Amino acid sequence: MHMGEIRGLDRPGRQMTTGEMSREHQVSLRTLRFYEDRGLLHPLRDGVSRLYSNHDRLSLRFILRCRRLGFTLSQIHDMLDKQLFEGETPGLDLSRDKKVEAQITHLERRRREIDEALTELRRYE
Amino acid sequence: MHMGEIRGLDRPGRQMTTGEMSREHQVSLRTLRFYEDRGLLHPLRDGVSRLYSNHDRLSLRFILRCRRLGFTLSQIHDMLDKQLFEGETPGLDLSRDKKVEAQITHLERRRREIDEALTELRRYE
DNA sequence: TTGCTCCTCACGTCACGTGAGGTGGC
DNA sequence: TTGCTCCTCACGTCACGTGAGGTGGC
Numbered sequence: 485m486h487m488g489e490i491r492g493l494d495r496p497g498r499q500m501t502t503g504e505m506s507r508e509h510q511v512s513l514r515t516l517r518f519y520e521d522r523g524l525l526h527p528l529r530d531g532v533s534r535l536y537s538n539h540d541r542l543s544l545r546f547i548l549r550c551r552r553l554g555f556t557l558s559q560i561h562d563m564l565d566k567q568l569f570e571g572e573t574p575g576l577d578l579s580r581d582k583k584v585e586a587q588i589t590h591l592e593r594r595r596r597e598i599d600e601a602l603t604e605l606r607r608y609e
Numbered sequence: 610m611h612m613g614e615i616r617g618l619d620r621p622g623r624q625m626t627t628g629e630m631s632r633e634h635q636v637s638l639r640t641l642r643f644y645e646d647r648g649l650l651h652p653l654r655d656g657v658s659r660l661y662s663n664h665d666r667l668s669l670r671f672i673l674r675c676r677r678l679g680f681t682l683s684q685i686h687d688m689l690d691k692q693l694f695e696g697e698t699p700g701l702d703l704s705r706d707k708k709v710e711a712q713i714t715h716l717e718r719r720r721r722e723i724d725e726a727l728t729e730l731r732r733y734e
Numbered sequence: 735t736t737g738c739t740c741c742t743c744a745c746g747t748c749a750c751g752t753g754a755g756g757t758g759g760c
Numbered sequence: 761t762t763g764c765t766c767c768t769c770a771c772g773t774c775a776c777g778t779g780a781g782g783t784g785g786c
Contacts, residue, residue, distance in 0.1 A: 503765065513766085518750060532757085533766055553726045557749070579733040588730050591723050598720050601678045605713050608704040628739065638740085643776060657783085658740055682775070 499528070499535040509544055519547060522557055524564060539574070546575040554591055559583055624653070624660040634669055644672060647682050649689060664699070671700035679716055684708055 502513050519525045520534075524547055527534035536544075543564060550560045563581055567574050578584060627638050644650045645659075649672055652659040661669075668689060675685045688706055692699050703709065 501766080512751080514750060514752080517767095522749090532768090551749095552722075553730055554723070581733075584730055584733050588727060588734070591727050591730070595720060595723050595727070597677075598679070598716050598723070602713060602716050602720070605678055605709055605716070608706075608709050609713070626740080637777080639776060639778080642741095647775090657742090676775095 499537060500541070501536075502527075502534050505536050505541070505544065508541075509548060511544075511548070516544075519544070519557070522561065524557060524561055543574045549575070550578075554587060554594075555583065624655075624662060625666065626661075627652075627659050630661050630666070630669065633666075634673060636669075636673070641669075644669070644682070647686065649682060649686055668699045674700070675703075679712060679719075680708065 500508070502516055505511070505516055506513050516525065516534075520527060525536070525540055525543055527536045527540055529535065546564065547557075547560055550563065551557075555563075563578075563583065564574060566581070567577055570577070625633070627641055630636070630641055631638050641650065641659075645652060650661070650665055650668055652661045652665055654660065671689065672682075672685055675688065676682075680688075688703075688708065689699060691706075692702055695702070
């Protein structure tokens, strides 16, 4: 029994270290620790080192998806809490969240602002 | 001779206080001081109070226009410096700045990201 | 005295980046 | 000893917001 087995390197679906989480999801170690500090991730501890479960992995993917959609970490935190409260696996219920509609409105306004800026910038070319 | 005349309240084109600058351009006092701290504005001093000249007003309008176009304060600083170096009145030379093309590219990418996010969000509605 | 305007710190926000300095196992 | 991975502070970035605490002239 060597470290590879203990840390889950050759058993997908088991515990992962920060380094593995970082590489697999293309996020920095700092980001993983920051999300933990903000209560978005809750890795276990192997002494002083972090160990991420399969649930943590699903949470991280949900976080990254929501981030691409332009939600703040605070909003993402609420959504994860709500999912936990309703006993769900993270990442399934975006369609039932009120925040979706508000975010669409928000992004449409951002888009109009960018379009106006582009129109003006192209006049300067 | 009362304060209205000294401070330029009834003589447009003369010195303005922070309060007047703030109201006329819809920016906070903090913003005006922040722009000064970053070297974008250079008001004179009447003792401890700031006095903004007509040149400062043109600079501020240029700053606000560039901000709407999505430039960073650091980029705007460079543009103002360049204009000063070339002996121009602030706000005239945007069409000759190399930054315009890069900013168009940047905003077009931001727009695509927003479009992708909107497409995904609308699927959840 | 009240009320308005001006001021200077200086901490808080957002989502991290970036060292500094140290540990543990091969 | 070198090299890799993990860790904890803690300051820096961006563009300000937001008090705290004080001044000056009507």
